[in-house]
Amino acid sequence: MNKVILMGRLTRDPEVRYSQGESSLAIARYSLAVDRRFNRNNQDGQTADFINCVAFGKSGEFAEKYFKKGTKIAVTGRIQTGSYTNKEGQKVYTTEVVVEDQEFAESKNANGGNAGFSGSSPAPSFDAPSNNGSGDGFINLPDGIDEELPFN
Template sequence: MNTLKNSVRLVGNLGMDPEVKSFDNNRKLARLSIATNESYKNDKGEKITETQWHHLVLWGAQAKLAEDYLKKGDEVAIEGKLANRNYTDKDGVKRYVTEIVVNEFLKMR
């Protein structure tokens, strides 16, 4: 059951090309966003689609693969874990962010 703790799996479409940063030690970081859609019919029988956006973070080899093979609009399946962090913006306001740190991804098409 330990593998179920803090585990996230999503399938969706990328909302942006990877933003990649390289560090001195040859380590890479890629940031992406993914949209997931859920559809249902309301009480009038109309189809309603709701979109949720998720922030993704990839490190190392996964970041390099994302940089080389992924682009906006691609459908991907991801597996990772939730991570929370905070920072203070340029106006001195403390901001909170929830991201998915990706362990693996698969380009669907």
């Protein structure tokens, strides 16, 4: 099984290109800085790994529109390796994550407004429960709201 789950911050804005042909396909490339969980015998002082990702089609278009440098995202996908010969005739090996799913890992406000996403309507907000209630942590709903709930 080839399955990868990552959470990290974009090191730069995604680089997006479109394929040639009748139906062009968005190809977004970006790099994630993923913190290392443990720091055992870390000789070079590096605390993060920088992982190249590539997203195709609608995922690529989404990355182009909403992802910006510093945005914290979660990615699932698969590892793909490859190789090519560079201009000097040397063989270069590549490893990248082919993105199957990607999503924001924090709210826009948590990153100082740098997440790049602005929905058409704000998320619903609820007042914090006051201490004069039962103290069970649940919000007190007004009477008569039962008809508006989508379940019984």
